[in-house]
Amino acid sequence: MKVFFKNDSSVDFCPVRDVFDRIGDKWTVLVMITLDQGESPLRYHELQERIGDVSQKMLTATLKRLQEDGLISRQLYPEIPPRVEYTLTARGKSLLPHLYRLAEWASEHMRDVKKV
Amino acid sequence: MKVFFKNDSSVDFCPVRDVFDRIGDKWTVLVMITLDQGESPLRYHELQERIGDVSQKMLTATLKRLQEDGLISRQLYPEIPPRVEYTLTARGKSLLPHLYRLAEWASEHMRDVKKV
DNA sequence: CAAATAAGGCACGTATAGGTATCTTACGCA
DNA sequence: TGCGTAAGATACCTATACGTGCCTTATTTG
Structure with missing residues:
Protein backbone atom coordinates (compact mmCIF):
# COMPACT_ATOMS: atom_id res chain seq x y z
CA MET A 1 0.00 0.00 0.00
CA LYS A 2 1.22 3.44 -0.85
CA VAL A 3 0.86 5.27 2.36
CA PHE A 4 2.35 8.64 2.64
CA PHE A 5 5.62 9.88 1.24
CA LYS A 6 5.45 13.43 -0.01
CA ASN A 7 8.68 12.98 -1.92
CA ASP A 8 7.45 9.84 -3.55
CA SER A 9 8.02 10.87 -7.14
CA SER A 10 4.66 9.73 -8.40
CA VAL A 11 2.30 11.54 -6.10
CA ASP A 12 0.90 14.18 -3.97
CA PHE A 13 -1.46 11.50 -2.83
CA CYS A 14 -0.64 10.50 0.72
CA PRO A 15 -3.62 8.96 2.51
CA VAL A 16 -2.27 8.95 6.02
CA ARG A 17 -1.13 12.51 5.79
CA ASP A 18 -4.36 13.60 4.15
CA VAL A 19 -6.67 12.04 6.65
CA PHE A 20 -4.79 13.31 9.68
CA ASP A 21 -4.50 16.76 8.21
CA ARG A 22 -8.23 16.71 7.77
CA ILE A 23 -9.57 15.17 10.98
CA GLY A 24 -6.63 15.73 13.31
CA ASP A 25 -7.92 19.06 14.54
CA LYS A 26 -9.50 19.61 17.92
CA TRP A 27 -13.20 19.17 17.15
CA THR A 28 -13.94 17.29 13.93
CA VAL A 29 -13.84 13.77 15.33
CA LEU A 30 -15.68 14.83 18.44
CA VAL A 31 -18.51 16.29 16.42
CA HIS A 45 -27.21 23.81 20.41
CA GLU A 46 -27.60 20.16 21.25
CA LEU A 47 -24.18 19.53 19.78
CA GLN A 48 -22.74 22.41 21.72
CA GLU A 49 -24.21 21.20 24.98
CA ARG A 50 -23.15 17.61 24.55
CA GLY A 70 -19.75 15.42 2.57
CA LEU A 71 -19.29 13.86 5.99
CA ILE A 72 -22.39 15.40 7.51
CA SER A 73 -25.52 16.94 6.08
CA ARG A 74 -27.27 20.09 7.22
CA GLN A 75 -31.00 20.49 7.13
CA LEU A 76 -32.38 23.98 7.64
CA TYR A 77 -35.99 24.49 8.66
CA PRO A 78 -36.75 28.13 7.94
CA GLU A 79 -38.80 28.76 11.03
CA ILE A 80 -38.44 31.56 13.50
CA PRO A 81 -36.25 31.11 15.37
CA PRO A 82 -34.48 28.90 12.84
CA ARG A 83 -33.99 25.20 13.35
CA VAL A 84 -31.03 23.36 11.89
CA GLU A 85 -30.41 19.65 12.11
CA TYR A 86 -27.17 17.86 11.45
CA THR A 87 -26.78 14.21 10.46
CA LEU A 88 -23.94 11.97 9.41
CA THR A 89 -23.88 11.06 5.73
CA ALA A 90 -23.08 7.56 4.51
CA ARG A 91 -19.50 8.63 3.97
CA GLY A 92 -19.35 10.05 7.45
CA LYS A 93 -20.72 6.83 8.90
CA MET A 110 -3.54 5.88 26.88
CA ARG A 111 -3.38 5.65 30.65
CA ASP A 112 0.29 4.78 30.32
CA VAL A 113 0.89 7.29 27.61
CA LYS A 114 1.80 10.80 28.58
CA LYS A 115 -1.11 13.16 28.43
CA VAL A 116 -0.80 16.15 26.21
CA MET B 1 -18.48 2.35 25.21
CA LYS B 2 -17.59 5.57 26.94
CA VAL B 3 -15.99 7.60 24.26
CA PHE B 4 -15.25 11.14 24.98
CA PHE B 5 -17.29 13.65 26.87
CA LYS B 6 -15.24 16.04 28.96
CA ASN B 7 -18.27 17.05 30.95
CA ASP B 8 -19.23 13.47 31.64
CA SER B 9 -19.43 13.72 35.40
CA SER B 10 -17.38 10.62 36.07
CA VAL B 11 -14.27 11.29 34.12
CA ASP B 12 -11.44 13.09 32.61
CA PHE B 13 -10.96 9.91 30.66
CA CYS B 14 -11.90 10.46 27.04
CA PRO B 15 -10.19 8.00 24.72
CA VAL B 16 -11.01 9.62 21.40
CA ARG B 17 -9.92 12.98 22.60
CA ASP B 18 -6.81 11.59 24.22
CA VAL B 19 -5.61 9.66 21.23
CA PHE B 20 -6.17 12.48 18.77
CA ASP B 21 -4.56 14.97 21.07
CA ARG B 22 -1.59 12.69 21.17
CA ILE B 23 -1.10 11.51 17.61
CA GLY B 24 -2.99 14.20 15.73
CA ASP B 25 0.06 16.38 15.25
CA LYS B 26 1.91 16.74 11.98
CA TRP B 27 4.63 14.10 12.33
CA THR B 28 3.90 11.40 14.92
CA VAL B 29 1.92 9.05 12.71
CA LEU B 30 4.27 9.58 9.81
CA VAL B 31 7.26 8.62 11.90
CA HIS B 45 19.00 10.55 9.23
CA GLU B 46 17.31 7.67 7.49
CA LEU B 47 14.04 8.76 8.99
CA GLN B 48 14.65 12.32 7.97
CA GLU B 49 15.41 11.35 4.38
CA ARG B 50 12.48 9.01 4.00
CA GLY B 70 6.70 3.81 24.97
CA LEU B 71 5.70 3.70 21.34
CA ILE B 72 9.23 3.52 19.98
CA SER B 73 12.56 2.58 21.51
CA ARG B 74 15.86 4.35 21.06
CA GLN B 75 19.14 2.51 20.92
CA LEU B 76 22.30 4.59 21.20
CA TYR B 77 25.62 3.19 20.05
CA PRO B 78 28.25 5.44 21.60
CA GLU B 79 30.54 5.56 18.63
CA ILE B 80 32.06 8.58 16.96
CA PRO B 81 30.14 9.93 15.21
CA PRO B 82 27.24 8.56 17.24
CA ARG B 83 24.78 6.05 15.87
CA VAL B 84 21.18 5.92 17.04
CA GLU B 85 18.58 3.42 15.97
CA TYR B 86 14.84 3.68 16.42
CA THR B 87 12.38 0.80 16.51
CA LEU B 88 8.69 0.41 17.19
CA THR B 89 7.82 -1.17 20.52
CA ALA B 90 5.08 -3.74 20.91
CA ARG B 91 2.72 -0.99 21.97
CA GLY B 92 3.70 1.05 18.96
CA LYS B 93 3.07 -1.88 16.67
CA MET B 110 -10.09 11.66 0.42
CA ARG B 111 -10.07 12.50 -3.25
CA ASP B 112 -13.58 13.83 -2.86
CA VAL B 113 -12.84 15.47 0.42
CA LYS B 114 -11.50 18.98 0.40
CA LYS B 115 -7.77 19.13 0.88
CA VAL B 116 -6.49 21.13 3.78
C1' DC C 1 -42.38 47.86 24.07
C1' DA C 2 -39.00 44.86 25.73
C1' DA C 3 -37.15 40.35 26.19
C1' DA C 4 -36.27 35.83 24.67
C1' DT C 5 -35.02 32.55 21.27
C1' DA C 6 -31.71 29.61 17.56
C1' DA C 7 -28.19 29.88 14.67
C1' DG C 8 -24.84 31.89 13.55
C1' DG C 9 -21.29 36.35 11.63
C1' DC C 10 -17.36 39.19 12.61
C1' DA C 11 -13.34 41.50 14.81
C1' DC C 12 -9.88 40.95 17.79
C1' DG C 13 -6.32 38.80 20.70
C1' DT C 14 -3.23 34.98 22.16
C1' DA C 15 -0.84 30.60 22.59
C1' DT C 16 1.65 27.32 20.51
C1' DA C 17 3.00 24.30 16.75
C1' DG C 18 6.23 24.35 13.67
C1' DG C 19 10.18 26.31 10.62
C1' DT C 20 15.03 28.27 10.04
C1' DA C 21 19.60 29.17 11.06
C1' DT C 22 23.53 28.54 13.91
C1' DC C 23 26.19 25.88 17.39
C1' DT C 24 28.19 21.53 19.74
C1' DT C 25 30.73 17.18 20.51
C1' DA C 26 34.56 13.82 19.63
C1' DC C 27 37.05 11.56 16.59
C1' DG C 28 39.45 10.15 12.05
C1' DC C 29 41.70 11.82 8.17
C1' DA C 30 44.11 14.81 4.62
C1' DT D 1 45.49 22.49 11.47
C1' DG D 2 41.27 22.24 10.00
C1' DC D 3 37.33 19.54 7.77
C1' DG D 4 33.73 16.05 7.69
C1' DT D 5 30.41 13.31 10.12
C1' DA D 6 25.78 11.89 13.13
C1' DA D 7 22.76 13.34 16.24
C1' DG D 8 21.04 16.48 18.13
C1' DA D 9 20.51 21.56 21.19
C1' DT D 10 19.11 26.23 21.26
C1' DA D 11 17.42 30.79 20.01
C1' DC D 12 14.53 33.15 17.25
C1' DC D 13 10.57 33.97 14.25
C1' DT D 14 5.97 33.18 12.02
C1' DA D 15 1.56 31.29 10.90
C1' DT D 16 -2.62 29.77 12.35
C1' DA D 17 -5.73 27.36 15.30
C1' DC D 18 -8.54 28.57 18.65
C1' DG D 19 -11.00 31.48 22.19
C1' DT D 20 -13.80 35.70 23.64
C1' DG D 21 -17.06 39.17 23.24
C1' DC D 22 -20.42 41.64 20.76
C1' DC D 23 -23.83 41.97 16.83
C1' DT D 24 -27.91 40.29 13.84
C1' DT D 25 -32.48 38.53 12.33
C1' DA D 26 -37.55 37.64 12.65
C1' DT D 27 -40.99 36.33 15.40
C1' DT D 28 -43.69 35.27 19.71
C1' DT D 29 -44.82 36.14 24.36
C1' DG D 30 -45.55 39.16 28.77
Whole structure:
Protein backbone atom coordinates (compact mmCIF):
# COMPACT_ATOMS: atom_id res chain seq x y z
CA MET A 1 0.00 0.00 0.00
CA LYS A 2 1.22 3.44 -0.85
CA VAL A 3 0.86 5.27 2.36
CA PHE A 4 2.35 8.64 2.64
CA PHE A 5 5.62 9.88 1.24
CA LYS A 6 5.45 13.43 -0.01
CA ASN A 7 8.68 12.98 -1.92
CA ASP A 8 7.45 9.84 -3.55
CA SER A 9 8.02 10.87 -7.14
CA SER A 10 4.66 9.73 -8.40
CA VAL A 11 2.30 11.54 -6.10
CA ASP A 12 0.90 14.18 -3.97
CA PHE A 13 -1.46 11.50 -2.83
CA CYS A 14 -0.64 10.50 0.72
CA PRO A 15 -3.62 8.96 2.51
CA VAL A 16 -2.27 8.95 6.02
CA ARG A 17 -1.13 12.51 5.79
CA ASP A 18 -4.36 13.60 4.15
CA VAL A 19 -6.67 12.04 6.65
CA PHE A 20 -4.79 13.31 9.68
CA ASP A 21 -4.50 16.76 8.21
CA ARG A 22 -8.23 16.71 7.77
CA ILE A 23 -9.57 15.17 10.98
CA GLY A 24 -6.63 15.73 13.31
CA ASP A 25 -7.92 19.06 14.54
CA LYS A 26 -9.50 19.61 17.92
CA TRP A 27 -13.20 19.17 17.15
CA THR A 28 -13.94 17.29 13.93
CA VAL A 29 -13.84 13.77 15.33
CA LEU A 30 -15.68 14.83 18.44
CA VAL A 31 -18.51 16.29 16.42
CA MET A 32 -18.80 13.15 14.30
CA ILE A 33 -18.93 10.88 17.30
CA THR A 34 -21.39 13.12 19.08
CA LEU A 35 -23.67 12.90 16.07
CA ASP A 36 -23.26 9.16 16.01
CA GLN A 37 -24.09 8.76 19.67
CA GLY A 38 -27.10 11.08 19.58
CA GLU A 39 -30.48 9.84 18.47
CA SER A 40 -29.96 10.77 14.85
CA PRO A 41 -30.28 14.41 13.89
CA LEU A 42 -28.91 16.86 16.38
CA ARG A 43 -29.45 20.58 16.42
CA TYR A 44 -26.69 23.11 16.75
CA HIS A 45 -27.21 23.81 20.41
CA GLU A 46 -27.60 20.16 21.25
CA LEU A 47 -24.18 19.53 19.78
CA GLN A 48 -22.74 22.41 21.72
CA GLU A 49 -24.21 21.20 24.98
CA ARG A 50 -23.15 17.61 24.55
CA ILE A 51 -19.60 18.44 23.66
CA GLY A 52 -19.55 20.95 26.44
CA ASP A 53 -16.41 22.97 25.89
CA VAL A 54 -16.51 23.81 22.22
CA SER A 55 -16.73 27.49 21.37
CA GLN A 56 -19.47 28.70 19.08
CA LYS A 57 -17.00 29.86 16.50
CA MET A 58 -15.20 26.54 16.28
CA LEU A 59 -18.37 24.48 16.26
CA THR A 60 -19.69 26.52 13.36
CA ALA A 61 -16.42 26.21 11.45
CA THR A 62 -16.16 22.49 12.11
CA LEU A 63 -19.72 21.82 11.00
CA LYS A 64 -19.26 23.87 7.87
CA ARG A 65 -16.14 22.01 6.87
CA LEU A 66 -17.67 18.61 7.62
CA GLN A 67 -20.57 19.51 5.42
CA GLU A 68 -18.36 20.73 2.59
CA ASP A 69 -16.56 17.41 2.73
CA GLY A 70 -19.75 15.42 2.57
CA LEU A 71 -19.29 13.86 5.99
CA ILE A 72 -22.39 15.40 7.51
CA SER A 73 -25.52 16.94 6.08
CA ARG A 74 -27.27 20.09 7.22
CA GLN A 75 -31.00 20.49 7.13
CA LEU A 76 -32.38 23.98 7.64
CA TYR A 77 -35.99 24.49 8.66
CA PRO A 78 -36.75 28.13 7.94
CA GLU A 79 -38.80 28.76 11.03
CA ILE A 80 -38.44 31.56 13.50
CA PRO A 81 -36.25 31.11 15.37
CA PRO A 82 -34.48 28.90 12.84
CA ARG A 83 -33.99 25.20 13.35
CA VAL A 84 -31.03 23.36 11.89
CA GLU A 85 -30.41 19.65 12.11
CA TYR A 86 -27.17 17.86 11.45
CA THR A 87 -26.78 14.21 10.46
CA LEU A 88 -23.94 11.97 9.41
CA THR A 89 -23.88 11.06 5.73
CA ALA A 90 -23.08 7.56 4.51
CA ARG A 91 -19.50 8.63 3.97
CA GLY A 92 -19.35 10.05 7.45
CA LYS A 93 -20.72 6.83 8.90
CA SER A 94 -18.17 4.81 6.99
CA LEU A 95 -15.38 6.57 8.84
CA LEU A 96 -16.75 5.96 12.30
CA PRO A 97 -15.74 2.34 12.86
CA HIS A 98 -12.12 3.31 12.38
CA LEU A 99 -12.44 6.08 14.90
CA TYR A 100 -14.01 3.75 17.42
CA ARG A 101 -11.19 1.29 16.97
CA LEU A 102 -8.73 4.02 17.73
CA ALA A 103 -10.77 4.89 20.78
CA GLU A 104 -10.62 1.29 21.92
CA TRP A 105 -6.88 1.23 21.49
CA ALA A 106 -6.69 4.42 23.49
CA SER A 107 -8.79 2.96 26.28
CA GLU A 108 -6.29 0.18 26.63
CA HIS A 109 -3.11 2.19 26.28
CA MET A 110 -3.54 5.88 26.88
CA ARG A 111 -3.38 5.65 30.65
CA ASP A 112 0.29 4.78 30.32
CA VAL A 113 0.89 7.29 27.61
CA LYS A 114 1.80 10.80 28.58
CA LYS A 115 -1.11 13.16 28.43
CA VAL A 116 -0.80 16.15 26.21
CA MET B 1 -18.48 2.35 25.21
CA LYS B 2 -17.59 5.57 26.94
CA VAL B 3 -15.99 7.60 24.26
CA PHE B 4 -15.25 11.14 24.98
CA PHE B 5 -17.29 13.65 26.87
CA LYS B 6 -15.24 16.04 28.96
CA ASN B 7 -18.27 17.05 30.95
CA ASP B 8 -19.23 13.47 31.64
CA SER B 9 -19.43 13.72 35.40
CA SER B 10 -17.38 10.62 36.07
CA VAL B 11 -14.27 11.29 34.12
CA ASP B 12 -11.44 13.09 32.61
CA PHE B 13 -10.96 9.91 30.66
CA CYS B 14 -11.90 10.46 27.04
CA PRO B 15 -10.19 8.00 24.72
CA VAL B 16 -11.01 9.62 21.40
CA ARG B 17 -9.92 12.98 22.60
CA ASP B 18 -6.81 11.59 24.22
CA VAL B 19 -5.61 9.66 21.23
CA PHE B 20 -6.17 12.48 18.77
CA ASP B 21 -4.56 14.97 21.07
CA ARG B 22 -1.59 12.69 21.17
CA ILE B 23 -1.10 11.51 17.61
CA GLY B 24 -2.99 14.20 15.73
CA ASP B 25 0.06 16.38 15.25
CA LYS B 26 1.91 16.74 11.98
CA TRP B 27 4.63 14.10 12.33
CA THR B 28 3.90 11.40 14.92
CA VAL B 29 1.92 9.05 12.71
CA LEU B 30 4.27 9.58 9.81
CA VAL B 31 7.26 8.62 11.90
CA MET B 32 5.54 5.49 13.16
CA ILE B 33 4.58 4.37 9.69
CA THR B 34 8.01 5.15 8.33
CA LEU B 35 9.51 2.94 10.99
CA ASP B 36 7.04 0.23 10.18
CA GLN B 37 7.78 0.35 6.47
CA GLY B 38 11.55 0.43 6.91
CA GLU B 39 13.52 -2.75 7.40
CA SER B 40 13.36 -2.61 11.14
CA PRO B 41 15.63 -0.18 12.96
CA LEU B 42 16.11 3.13 11.26
CA ARG B 43 18.69 5.74 12.08
CA TYR B 44 17.89 9.37 12.63
CA HIS B 45 19.00 10.55 9.23
CA GLU B 46 17.31 7.67 7.49
CA LEU B 47 14.04 8.76 8.99
CA GLN B 48 14.65 12.32 7.97
CA GLU B 49 15.41 11.35 4.38
CA ARG B 50 12.48 9.01 4.00
CA ILE B 51 9.97 11.46 5.34
CA GLY B 52 11.57 14.15 3.28
CA ASP B 53 10.14 17.38 4.55
CA VAL B 54 10.39 17.09 8.31
CA SER B 55 12.61 19.63 10.01
CA GLN B 56 15.38 18.45 12.31
CA LYS B 57 13.78 20.14 15.28
CA MET B 58 10.40 18.50 14.80
CA LEU B 59 11.82 15.08 14.08
CA THR B 60 13.82 15.22 17.29
CA ALA B 61 10.83 16.37 19.30
CA THR B 62 8.54 13.76 17.77
CA LEU B 63 10.98 10.93 18.39
CA LYS B 64 11.53 12.04 21.96
CA ARG B 65 7.85 12.11 22.71
CA LEU B 66 7.21 8.76 21.04
CA GLN B 67 9.93 7.27 23.15
CA GLU B 68 8.60 8.81 26.37
CA ASP B 69 5.24 7.25 25.57
CA GLY B 70 6.70 3.81 24.97
CA LEU B 71 5.70 3.70 21.34
CA ILE B 72 9.23 3.52 19.98
CA SER B 73 12.56 2.58 21.51
CA ARG B 74 15.86 4.35 21.06
CA GLN B 75 19.14 2.51 20.92
CA LEU B 76 22.30 4.59 21.20
CA TYR B 77 25.62 3.19 20.05
CA PRO B 78 28.25 5.44 21.60
CA GLU B 79 30.54 5.56 18.63
CA ILE B 80 32.06 8.58 16.96
CA PRO B 81 30.14 9.93 15.21
CA PRO B 82 27.24 8.56 17.24
CA ARG B 83 24.78 6.05 15.87
CA VAL B 84 21.18 5.92 17.04
CA GLU B 85 18.58 3.42 15.97
CA TYR B 86 14.84 3.68 16.42
CA THR B 87 12.38 0.80 16.51
CA LEU B 88 8.69 0.41 17.19
CA THR B 89 7.82 -1.17 20.52
CA ALA B 90 5.08 -3.74 20.91
CA ARG B 91 2.72 -0.99 21.97
CA GLY B 92 3.70 1.05 18.96
CA LYS B 93 3.07 -1.88 16.67
CA SER B 94 -0.32 -2.48 18.23
CA LEU B 95 -1.43 0.94 17.09
CA LEU B 96 -0.41 0.54 13.47
CA PRO B 97 -3.26 -1.58 12.12
CA HIS B 98 -5.70 1.12 13.12
CA LEU B 99 -3.64 3.74 11.33
CA TYR B 100 -3.51 1.65 8.19
CA ARG B 101 -7.25 1.22 8.24
CA LEU B 102 -7.63 4.96 8.39
CA ALA B 103 -5.23 5.23 5.48
CA GLU B 104 -7.34 2.79 3.51
CA TRP B 105 -10.44 4.76 4.22
CA ALA B 106 -8.59 7.87 3.10
CA SER B 107 -7.51 6.21 -0.14
CA GLU B 108 -11.11 5.55 -0.95
CA HIS B 109 -12.59 8.85 0.14
CA MET B 110 -10.09 11.66 0.42
CA ARG B 111 -10.07 12.50 -3.25
CA ASP B 112 -13.58 13.83 -2.86
CA VAL B 113 -12.84 15.47 0.42
CA LYS B 114 -11.50 18.98 0.40
CA LYS B 115 -7.77 19.13 0.88
CA VAL B 116 -6.49 21.13 3.78
C1' DC C 1 -42.38 47.86 24.07
C1' DA C 2 -39.00 44.86 25.73
C1' DA C 3 -37.15 40.35 26.19
C1' DA C 4 -36.27 35.83 24.67
C1' DT C 5 -35.02 32.55 21.27
C1' DA C 6 -31.71 29.61 17.56
C1' DA C 7 -28.19 29.88 14.67
C1' DG C 8 -24.84 31.89 13.55
C1' DG C 9 -21.29 36.35 11.63
C1' DC C 10 -17.36 39.19 12.61
C1' DA C 11 -13.34 41.50 14.81
C1' DC C 12 -9.88 40.95 17.79
C1' DG C 13 -6.32 38.80 20.70
C1' DT C 14 -3.23 34.98 22.16
C1' DA C 15 -0.84 30.60 22.59
C1' DT C 16 1.65 27.32 20.51
C1' DA C 17 3.00 24.30 16.75
C1' DG C 18 6.23 24.35 13.67
C1' DG C 19 10.18 26.31 10.62
C1' DT C 20 15.03 28.27 10.04
C1' DA C 21 19.60 29.17 11.06
C1' DT C 22 23.53 28.54 13.91
C1' DC C 23 26.19 25.88 17.39
C1' DT C 24 28.19 21.53 19.74
C1' DT C 25 30.73 17.18 20.51
C1' DA C 26 34.56 13.82 19.63
C1' DC C 27 37.05 11.56 16.59
C1' DG C 28 39.45 10.15 12.05
C1' DC C 29 41.70 11.82 8.17
C1' DA C 30 44.11 14.81 4.62
C1' DT D 1 45.49 22.49 11.47
C1' DG D 2 41.27 22.24 10.00
C1' DC D 3 37.33 19.54 7.77
C1' DG D 4 33.73 16.05 7.69
C1' DT D 5 30.41 13.31 10.12
C1' DA D 6 25.78 11.89 13.13
C1' DA D 7 22.76 13.34 16.24
C1' DG D 8 21.04 16.48 18.13
C1' DA D 9 20.51 21.56 21.19
C1' DT D 10 19.11 26.23 21.26
C1' DA D 11 17.42 30.79 20.01
C1' DC D 12 14.53 33.15 17.25
C1' DC D 13 10.57 33.97 14.25
C1' DT D 14 5.97 33.18 12.02
C1' DA D 15 1.56 31.29 10.90
C1' DT D 16 -2.62 29.77 12.35
C1' DA D 17 -5.73 27.36 15.30
C1' DC D 18 -8.54 28.57 18.65
C1' DG D 19 -11.00 31.48 22.19
C1' DT D 20 -13.80 35.70 23.64
C1' DG D 21 -17.06 39.17 23.24
C1' DC D 22 -20.42 41.64 20.76
C1' DC D 23 -23.83 41.97 16.83
C1' DT D 24 -27.91 40.29 13.84
C1' DT D 25 -32.48 38.53 12.33
C1' DA D 26 -37.55 37.64 12.65
C1' DT D 27 -40.99 36.33 15.40
C1' DT D 28 -43.69 35.27 19.71
C1' DT D 29 -44.82 36.14 24.36
C1' DG D 30 -45.55 39.16 28.77
